[in-house]
Amino acid sequence: MKVGILSYHFPPEPAFIPGSLAEELAARGHEVRVLTGFPDYPGGHVYPGWRQRWRHQTHSERLTVRRVPRYSGGDGSTGARMASYLSFAGSAGLIGRRYLAGVDALYVFQLPATTFATAGLLRLLGRIPTVLHVQDVWPDEENATGAAAEANRWSGRIGTTMRRIYEAADGIAVTAPSMRHLVVAGGADPARVRVVLNWTDERIFHPAEASPAARRLIRRDGGCVVMHAGTIGARQGLETAVRAAAALDQTMDLVLVGSGAEERRVRGLAAELGADNVRFVERRSPVEMPDLYAAADYQLVMLRDRPELRGTVPGKLQAALSCASPVVASAGGDTVELVERARAGLSCPPEDWAALADRFWLAATIPPPARVDMGRRGREAYQREMSLRAGVDRIERMLHDVARGAGRSA
16 A cells, blocks of 8 residues: 655654654555655754755655755744744645655644645645544634734634544544544544554663663652653643642652743742752653653653643653553543553542642552552553554554545545
């Protein structure tokens, strides 16, 4: 089968879902053509050694990657992001009609950034069988979290365009069960929507032994350590975790590894509360993370209490489960359900610092052998439900189904 892949990000950017899918489909004998941009994430500037140009194409056995120019603003503003989205849509439209001609099915790694490019390509390519892999549901304009009127205006436009794409798609994969309801409410045919949980980069995230250096960095003494790795942003609501940890300063340590827009606020709250058991560690590269995971006792997964986040499963959950790390989850919806069903850790409702403090206290009292069992069960659940093999099996089946459906219609 000839498969086209449209993705705003692609390796060497940290885009292991579309990257590993392309490699695995090619390894299974499919001819794969990827249409993407030049790497600029997360800094917003094209990587050193790369130069944007129109004719940039790389080949390996059964896998071709075509890159098109896009605006790289770098300042993170709404205007810069939208300029990048629209420029990618224009470039993909110019190149995509010829480059993707003749593919049997098109897979779209569907983020807000890909939305306008997807809409343009579907118009240009006609009735090409398409599978969307929806990673995020952009809120309606009235529910947008951006404070600026510009952000609200653009979120409304993206939401409207995404609804049109839902209606046109032949198959839609969603990353969590609750997201299915949001996508169907947005106009998708329920019969075309399937749950395909994301996987993690299994070449990096697997069980490991903690090195002495990782132990020195993460552990202060023999007490219980709960670690949060990743973005310190508005979605995570880590103020709740700081308040919970501050109430247990003699019981456990909270270690926050990473950075983000809310880092200054979270650091300020920890200082205000005198939470000496809350420590901050600078962002580390992905390849270092399994070592740090092994040095901690639990991984913390947090999401704020927002309707659109109930259908979101953060990538750090798959990474933790693949590393056989037990989890403390402060979230709602599918994240907590996955942890509870796998019996891979402890959970509580989101944005409730007292309930989270109770989970932290219980986590500290659980004997180490029981923690190991939690991690083992989590890894088994990951391999069964969320692994690369399981995910690609489901996507491959959807691509076959939509291609066969188009053939029958023809």
